[in-house]
Amino acid sequence: MSVLVIAEIDTHGLKTATRSAISAAAQLGGEVHVLLAGENIQGIALQAKEIKGLSKILVADSPEYAQGIAENLSPLVRQLAADYQTIVAAATSFGKNLLPRVAALLDVAMVSEVTQILAPRRFVRPIYAGNLNATVAAPVGQLVLTIRPTTFAPAELQGGAAEVVAVASTGDAGKARFVSRELAVSDRPELATAKVVISGGRSLGSKEAFHATLTPLAEQLGAAIGATRAAVDSGMAPNDWQVGQTGTVIAPELYIAFGVSGAAQHVGGIKDAKIIVAVNTDPDAPIFKVADYGLVADLFTVIPALQSALKG
Amino acid sequence: MKILVQIKRVIDYQVTVRPTADGRNVETAGVKMSINPFDENALEAAVRLKEAGLATEVLAVAIGSAANQDVLRHALAMGADRALLLETEHTLGSLQTAKALKALVAREAPQLVLTGKQAIDDDAAETAQMLAALLDWPQATFASAITLADGVATVVREIDGGQETLQLNLPAVISADLRLNDPRFIKLPALMMAKKKPLETLPLAELGAVEAPALTLEAVNEPPARPAGRVLGNVDELVAALRAAKVLS
Ligand SMILES: Cc1cc2nc3c(=O)[nH]c(=O)nc-3n(C[C@H](O)[C@H](O)[C@H](O)COP(=O)(O)OP(=O)(O)OC[C@H]3O[C@@H](n4cnc5c(N)ncnc54)[C@H](O)[C@@H]3O)c2cc1C
Numbered sequence: 001m002s003v004l005v006i007a008e009i010d011t012h013g014l015k016t017a018t019r020s021a022i023s024a025a026a027q028l029g030g031e032v033h034v035l036l037a038g039e040n041i042q043g044i045a046l047q048a049k050e051i052k053g054l055s056k057i058l059v060a061d062s063p064e065y066a067q068g069i070a071e072n073l074s075p076l077v078r079q080l081a082a083d084y085q086t087i088v089a090a091a092t093s094f095g096k097n098l099l100p101r102v103a104a105l106l107d108v109a110m111v112s113e114v115t116q117i118l119a120p121r122r123f124v125r126p127i128y129a130g131n132l133n134a135t136v137a138a139p140v141g142q143l144v145l146t147i148r149p150t151t152f153a154p155a156e157l158q159g160g161a162a163e164v165v166a167v168a169s170t171g172d173a174g175k176a177r178f179v180s181r182e183l184a185v186s187d188r189p190e191l192a193t194a195k196v197v198i199s200g201g202r203s204l205g206s207k208e209a210f211h212a213t214l215t216p217l218a219e220q221l222g223a224a225i226g227a228t229r230a231a232v233d234s235g236m237a238p239n240d241w242q243v244g245q246t247g248t249v250i251a252p253e254l255y256i257a258f259g260v261s262g263a264a265q266h267v268g269g270i271k272d273a274k275i276i277v278a279v280n281t282d283p284d285a286p287i288f289k290v291a292d293y294g295l296v297a298d299l300f301t302v303i304p305a306l307q308s309a310l311k312g
Numbered sequence: 313m314k315i316l317v318q319i320k321r322v323i324d325y326q327v328t329v330r331p332t333a334d335g336r337n338v339e340t341a342g343v344k345m346s347i348n349p350f351d352e353n354a355l356e357a358a359v360r361l362k363e364a365g366l367a368t369e370v371l372a373v374a375i376g377s378a379a380n381q382d383v384l385r386h387a388l389a390m391g392a393d394r395a396l397l398l399e400t401e402h403t404l405g406s407l408q409t410a411k412a413l414k415a416l417v418a419r420e421a422p423q424l425v426l427t428g429k430q431a432i433d434d435d436a437a438e439t440a441q442m443l444a445a446l447l448d449w450p451q452a453t454f455a456s457a458i459t460l461a462d463g464v465a466t467v468v469r470e471i472d473g474g475q476e477t478l479q480l481n482l483p484a485v486i487s488a489d490l491r492l493n494d495p496r497f498i499k500l501p502a503l504m505m506a507k508k509k510p511l512e513t514l515p516l517a518e519l520g521a522v523e524a525p526a527l528t529l530e531a532v533n534e535p536p537a538r539p540a541g542r543v544l545g546n547v548d549e550l551v552a553a554l555r556a557a558k559v560l561s
Contacts, residue, residue, distance in 0.1 A: 184474050
């Protein structure tokens with residue numbers, strides 16, 4: 001039986017997280033198909049054809065799908081689901097918003113944020129902010145899953161030759177209207193997928209200090225900038241920079257935490273980083289328990305020193 | 313307009329959670345329990361809408377054992393007018409919870425259902441969307457601002473990379489993010505007043521069929537520990553270590 005992956009489209013095209021969902025779907029066995037729903041997406045469909053492991057792309061090109069409105073997308077997915085054993089999406093804000101709605105329409109107990117597929121019906125997912133892992137079994141019947149994109153490598157963008165099929169729109173449900181979207185524009189890498197992330201906590205002191213201290217180093221390292229909830233709540237950093245249980249979960253090659261205490265809710269979002277570096281004046285800060293390398297030092301002296309060491 | 317707020321009793325966020333000795337569940341014996349933090353944001357939003365004259369009644373609902381009376385009292389002290397415990401000894405999955413709430417919505421006829429965007433125990437973030445689907449109502453998840461006017465809710469949502477604004481026709485379901493508000497601190501007089509407010513108990517079974525498929529929890533484990541790290545003496549040592557680990561060029 002085949003798997004249908006619900007694709008997510010953003011201003012750059014197909015999201016990398018969708019290719020992670022395709023990799024996860026491939027582990028379930030059977031053909032992997034993708035649903036691309038949006039407006040003026042024929043170009044994206046042509047790109048997606050090349051994705052390795054994909055055999056079919058269903059394209060629903062219609063204005064009511066342009067903004068990812070769950071009320072409009074869920075009837076479409078429900079209708080297509082009749083032909084599939086499993087529906088998968090990445091656990092991004094888009095996937096988390098849509099798939100539970102789909103699961104309820106299909107009367108399925110879904111599995112969210114899967115980090116490991118043990119068997120076709122047995123999965124590992126983090127609970128309690130990633131402090132524990134749960135192994136869960138799904139009952140017989142259809143499966144609806146969201147997968148954590150950082151734990152499944154994205155399917156390669158080449159080597160595939162999927163067939164492209166148009167599907168008809170199920171129309172506008174007339175329940176929710178899109179008003180506006182404000183996305184941060186930055187030439188730095190995206191937080192969720194950056195290879196290097198540097199982050200700051202409350203100790204940066206102010207919005208001005210946060211940016212003045214971290215931005216030059218981020219540019220030097222080609223890094224994305226993250227923040228703790230305390231830094232976000234006090235207005236130092238925008239909310240989409242928050243790393244952790246209730247922010248973005250990341251798995252960069254290198255994560256450097258400056259003045260971050262290491263609360264469980266923050267650490268839950270960085271556990272899969274390859275190397276964690278902590279810079280904190282308090283030798284007892286919990287962040288040192290998860291760090292590979294630590295400096296017990298003032299971040300305001302470490303950052304300039306790091307910048308000049310990197311130049312040399 | 314009535315607002316129904318669903319709250320959940322969970323292990324307090326400051327507790328270090330552990331698996332039970334048999335590794336089949338999470339240890340809750342002797343552990344501090346509290347209202348799910350996101351549900352406090354949902355309650356605060358509901359109470360503020362009432363204070364602004366945009367709602368007439370706030371009903372707080374919890375599903376579970378009699379122990380849930382403490383979080384319902386907390387909700388009453390925060391400003392809910394009534395509390396209702398849907399009593400059951402079973403632990404419900406998200407779809408079961410959504411079906412129970414759907415049956416309750418049919419009785420109570422709220423125009424708005426508010427709940428936290430996720431519960432910090434299973435971190436599933438499913439119930440609000442499932443309830444919206446079952447009711448065929450619109451949804452706004454991860455809300456950081458809510459305004460109501462003329463039967464329409466305008467909601468700012470936190471999304472990857474920024475935020476977006478949606479308009480929903482009421483009735484609707486909204487799930488709260490932490491930045492929706494700062495929940496009020498409960499003072500002693502409010503706690504005393506809460507004792508006089510109605511807290512009703514209804515056996516979940518009396519709501520009618522809430523049969524739904526659920527996941528089986530097979531095991532709970534600590535994630536593999538990261539290898540012990542090293543405290544280094546200075547920035548040069550750090551740069552050398554990172555270059556050796558090939559994460560810096
Ligand atoms: C339901 C819930 C969800 C949450 N979700 C998240 C989440 O997703 N992400 C998140 O981050 N938090 C989250 N939190 C909050 C979390 O519990 C912590 O409060 C928060 O992470 C602390 O942020 P902080 O490290 O910036 O601040 P603090 O805990 O105040 O730590 C500041 C640190 O800076 C150090 N320091 C001070 N000055 C310097 C200096 N000059 N140089 C170096 N170090 C210095 C101090 O020693 C201290 O360790 C959540 C909380 C709850 C209740």
